[in-house]
Amino acid sequence: MTAFEAAALTRSYHLEGVTVDALRGVDLTIGDGEFAAIIGPSGSGKSTLMHLLGCLDRPTSGVLKVGGVDVSTLDDTRLAELRNRMIGFVFQSFHLLGRTSALDNVALPLVYRGVPRAERRRRAREALEAVGLAHRLDHRPSQMSGGEQQRVAIARALVGDPQVVLADEPTGNLDTRNGDEVMGLLERLNADQGVAIVLVTHEPEVAGRARRQIHVRDGLIERDVA
């Protein structure tokens, strides 16, 4: 089983009559349980690649299979369901709902899966315990540190038992100590639960902790080091 399988993937944007090729033909396979980092300078196309892998966007051409399913055959609704079941997201700026408790933030993906409220809360509690936040269930994001907020976001990414966690600069807004803690958490998840982790970063030290580094430059994969 492979988490992602991309062949000749391109993505172009049309901005005020100018066409920008963000990705210019990417071939990439990421297997189950891998821990990979996509690394490149800003403007290299790494964010575009992550959006495509995360099914938040559709390729201009090429084939992308997520969990063996060709995403071009899916309509918006099926794509949303695929995101919900297969992929967990961790963002640089956490993206938690501001006036909602940690528990409800974590339970949110299960709402869209139609999981009953009691079970949602149980699973969200377990996920928060797994990231070491059992004592913060009813706290709101504003009552937590950045590191804690990112751990809530990781719990949210995990609560639906995804195949892959896509982390977009997960340490970008954190100090070294908290960043280190978050990376440790991702490593543990990968090792203990076998969840594939795909990390997008521009920091070589962060990328160095992954077992595979995919270097992207000018919309192409420049180097792929395992």
Added chain:
Amino acid sequence: MRTAEAFRMALEALRVNRLRSALTMLGVIIGVSAVVILVAIGTGAKDAIEDEISGLGSNIILVVPGQLNFQAAPTQSRLDLADVAYVRRVVGDPSRVTVSVQSGESMRVGRNEAFVTIVGTDENIPNVFERPLKRGRYLTETDIDTRRRVAVLGSEVSGQLFGDLDPVGRQATIAGVRFRVVGVYDKVGATFGVARDREVHIPVTTAQRLLGVQRVNGIAIGASGPDVIDSLGQKVVDALVARYPGEKFSAVTQTQLLGTIGTVLGMLTGVLAAIAGISLLVGGVGVSNIMLVSVRERTKEIGLRKALGARQRDVLGQFLIEAVLLTTIGGLIGIALGVGGSLLIEALSPVPASITLWSILLAFGVSAVVGVFFGVAPARRAGRLDPVVALRSE
């Protein structure tokens, strides 16, 4: 996502933005309560006038000279007592016909003075009008025939001139002429602003001499049943026209009055409701406006929800339910205020207000529809947001 879940989410969103939700609802609240109150006032006015008209008695026909026209001054009467006798023969039952000669006069008892409406009439008053006695007796045929100076007082006149005393058998002076009180009517209220409790009934013959006239102002007939009113009225009018060729007479029935007034007041109520409806519409535009702002402000939240697996219809549903909750909660509060306001107006002011179920249902239905109608555009915009663009927005 389940519907219950969507409602929970929408309520949560409204709760989080309490002040904004309240202000947005305010437009709907004002619109709905305005509809309920204004329709209640319109309906109350109509009910009150209908009560007055039917309070006169039942199956009454008023025969007046000239063409019935609310805008023109009353035609000078040419009817006299001989004509009344003629109408009695036409009707067939003389006791169902009564007459009136009216004039405003001052009436005194000792130092007390009251300005009253003198009505010269006859013994048939109770056969035609709803006019129960409190004390004493009605006018009799002998009173009319012998031109007695006797009077039956309206309840207000009795109170003004005699206070708590029983006036029956006591003397009173009308325009300098001494009369004996023989009866007092029960309180009956006003009809078309005519205060019937300020009337004093005296024999029509006495009244004609007192006022120096030969004419009568009008003839009233009590029909034996509702189905003969129109035909009897027409028969009397035809007979009078036959007697006075080339002149015009009219028979006015309660049904005609009710019909004319009902139409006018119905239109008035409609206009009031329409004006209130416009304010409801403005409230709806406010909802739309706020929802658009809300979608813009929560773009990142929408992007996140989509990333986590919200489908287009989940996001659309969430925002649509928010809009509909805003207007229906506003609608319910508006109904409560409207009903409360109507009851307050009814209790504290002379304006009658009668709450109608249809106005409540209509106002609530319209506010719900307004929510859907004005919520759809913002909700669709939210549902269609591209998650990548939405997540990136700051």
